[in-house]
Amino acid sequence: MTDLMNLRSVSAAYGKGQVLWDVAFDLKAGDAITVLGRNGVGKTTLIRTIMGQLAASGGHIYWHGDEITEMRPHQRSRIGIGFVPQGRHIFPHLTVRENLEVGLSALARKGFEGPRAVPEMVFDLFPKLTQIAGRKAGVLSGGEQQQLAIGRALAGQPQLLLLDEPTEGIQPNIVQQIEDALRRVRTELNVAILIVEQNLDFAWSFADRYLVMQRGRIVKEGRTAQDSADTVAHLVHV
Numbered sequence: 001m002t003d004l005m006n007l008r009s010v011s012a013a014y015g016k017g018q019v020l021w022d023v024a025f026d027l028k029a030g031d032a033i034t035v036l037g038r039n040g041v042g043k044t045t046l047i048r049t050i051m052g053q054l055a056a057s058g059g060h061i062y063w064h065g066d067e068i069t070e071m072r073p074h075q076r077s078r079i080g081i082g083f084v085p086q087g088r089h090i091f092p093h094l095t096v097r098e099n100l101e102v103g104l105s106a107l108a109r110k111g112f113e114g115p116r117a118v119p120e121m122v123f124d125l126f127p128k129l130t131q132i133a134g135r136k137a138g139v140l141s142g143g144e145q146q147q148l149a150i151g152r153a154l155a156g157q158p159q160l161l162l163l164d165e166p167t168e169g170i171q172p173n174i175v176q177q178i179e180d181a182l183r184r185v186r187t188e189l190n191v192a193i194l195i196v197e198q199n200l201d202f203a204w205s206f207a208d209r210y211l212v213m214q215r216g217r218i219v220k221e222g223r224t225a226q227d228s229a230d231t232v233a234h235l236v237h238v
């Protein structure tokens, strides 16, 4: 079986300032991987490069074995890459349901015969969204907005979900609900999940594999079941 995604020697830059160097890793269906590192090491840049919001300045990105390095972000979302950006970026003046419907645009794949309504699975994973479906997203708590942002990405039925610091500023009981939901996304839907995180406990508990970045490079990687979180804490915490 071909991998879901492969990164080969990927680099990225903002103008002349190179931020990513030689990043390489593979993802399979249903994988859960976390990208760790201090502020400013390039984690968000990596996720934006995978999503195509920032063009790779070198290297190659493959999806099911096909090169997508030059593909535009909306096309990447149509082939099955979902993105929950840092800060969530929900539409405050739209209702919860309308925000979720925005996520359906990713289903406009050529020949895709999928549903044209938000899949029930999204409400099943986040029951709170059913209760607040008619409310304007701008008035929701941070935890509700995060559930909405994840639900919106899932409405597009991705095969890979990219999440940038999903636990940032969220109270612990909601973090637990998000973790439980993401676990189900993986096991029940076989969606691969890549999470950029500062919360080492959450990252270790959720992910099977970890990558640690320093100054735009992957400096350490491994399996969370084999290594203790203490072995990377000094590379992650300031």
Ligand SMILES: Nc1ncnc2c1ncn2[C@@H]1O[C@H](COP(=O)(O)OP(=O)(O)OP(=O)(O)O)[C@@H](O)[C@H]1O
Pocket: 014, 017, 019, 037, 038, 039, 040, 041, 042, 043, 044, 045, 046
């Ligand atoms: N739009 C931009 N233009 C220029 N430089 C940028 C831009 N965005 C990020 N950078 C720089 O790129 C480097 C990596 O930033 P990035 O946001 O990817 O790091 P990060 O590891 O995600 O950090 P954080 O945890 O703070 O989000 C930093 O030096 C940052 O200042």
